[in-house]
Amino acid sequence: MKYILPFLLSLVIPGLGQIIVKKVLKGIFMVALLALAFLLLEGFYLYVTAGVILIWSLVDLFFIIKNRDGNAAALKGIGFTFILLFLIIPVFFVIGYSTISSGLGISENVYFxxxxxxxxxxxxxxxxxxxxxxxxxxxxxxxxxxxxxxxxxxxxxxxxxxxxxxxxxxxxxxxxxxxxxxxxxxxxxxxxxxxx
CATH class of the missing domain: 3.30.700.10 (Glycoprotein, Type 4 Pilin)
Structure with a gap:
């Protein structure tokens, strides 16, 4: 869990993982940059900027943990994060969306x-x-x-x-x-x- 937690936190808010691994200034900079992007940008540019900051945060964490604890620890953390990002979270979104939309469809059908x-x-x-x-x-x-x-x-x-x-x-x-x-x-x- 020690290697996974920084990646999970950076997945939620890029830069939090850096703060956990004691790279505080870099973490604060990433969080501030993300906040600034949310304030100044919208639409496509916001998504691209947030995605770039997220990737930067995860890659940076990989190299920080690799240099500190070795390649195996870094691979364990980033591997779990990518499994979570590309498999588990989308499944929950699909299940949630289908549940909500079918529930709304039932109530709309009754009215209509x-x-x-x-x-x-x-x-x-x-x-x-x-x-x-x-x-x-x-x-x-x-x-x-x-x-x-x-x-x-x-x-x-x-x-x-x-x-x-x-x-x-x-x-x-x-x-x-x-x-x-x-x-x-x-x-x-x-x-x-x-x-x-």
Whole structure:
């Protein structure tokens, strides 16, 4: 751990490893240079400058430890650091990103499913009204009506994937119902449209 800690600290903030191995002025200079880069630069130039300072810090630590404790100690420290940098940290970032993005996707889908279903039901009621104006009645078979034109094929199910319930109350009255998020009809989250 004695050889690994300076490399790990320099991986987090370049220059801290130099302070640990008692090269204080050089370490403070690297930390100050990094802070100055964050204050003055942005975008691509900031990333390049920070990367150069990081590489400089790690290479400098390698030579400090190599001169002080030998080649094996320096290789052990920098080897572990590169394994951490190129294998372990990216794996955690990928796992974290996928977990967060899938969690956000679920919450967004719940909101957008309801909103999209309401919009689609408005389109369906418009289509039913056009059907009524041509035929003087609403369709008796909703599936046949929705399947009649390719544009309407997605009108069979809501955005949760549940079939709409179509109820023809009278010749001139109807209801179209989505079971909502819970996928059960006759509950509080049902979405109901029509001219009833």
């Amino acid at each position: 499913n309801e909103k999209n279903t309401i919009n689609e039901m408005d389109e369906i009621t418009g289509g039913l009204e056009r059907y009524y104006s041509r035929n003087n009645s609403y369709p008796e078979d909703y599936i046949k009506f929705a399947s009649a034109k390719p544009v309407r094929k997605n009108w069979i199910t809501d955005y949760w994937g549940n079939e709409y319930k179509y109820i023809l109350i009278e010749k001139d009255k109807y209801q179209i119902i989505s079971s909502g998020e819970d996928m059960k009809f006759d509950t509080d989250d049902d979405i109901i449209k029509g001219n009833f």
